[in-house]
Amino acid sequence: ETGVTQSPTHLIKTRGQQVTLRCSSQSGHNTVSWYQQALGQGPQFIFQYYREEENGRGNFPPRFSGLQFPNYSSELNVNALELDDSALYLCASSLSRVGAQETQYFGPGTRLLVL
């Protein structure tokens, strides 16, 4: 059983650029959630995708967008990068099913630095 993988591991961008982060969910999982973790803080929920549709969104502007593909992998896109977007971006996958408790399993994260 393969775990959650993310790419790239590290990324450096300049202000105003666009970035795409990728996530492959754990085998058998159908839901992907993205979190932003600024230095010294706990992760903050960005959004969640279930069966290729956005299933909930946190307090992030529209320049944060995403996709989920039929194989349940996912992308996080951030347009018009700002310095405050520098953070660790974590992807988590889970299996959503009726009557069952869900646990989110996280990938290793992508460290984004915006200069």
Added chain:
Amino acid sequence: AQKITQTQPGMFVQEKEAVTLDCTYDTSDQSYGLFWYKQPSSGEMIFLIYQGSYDEQNATEGRYSLNFQKARKSANLVISASQLGDSAMYFCAMREGLTGGYNKLIFGAGTRLAVHP
């Protein structure tokens, strides 16, 4: 609004001793789940233990146990027989609702645990 509070920014423990990491939560929901994750310096969040709001028994997973006191809204993590590899950040998180549907985790600020030989 739902909230998780971890009041210990840092904790020290001697190897082989037990340590308790505190977590209090605030929610108006009757159904919720509580999680603990470990984050080593590499960055990956590692799932440790889960407690559902209707679970009558405290959850245990190997050396990890969750001291769940519902009336006090606390969900403290107890690590027994600490090991050097336990040195990491520990996050308490809460999920609204128990099963299915929208699955957002709310995290606390974390506690950094250092295990000394």
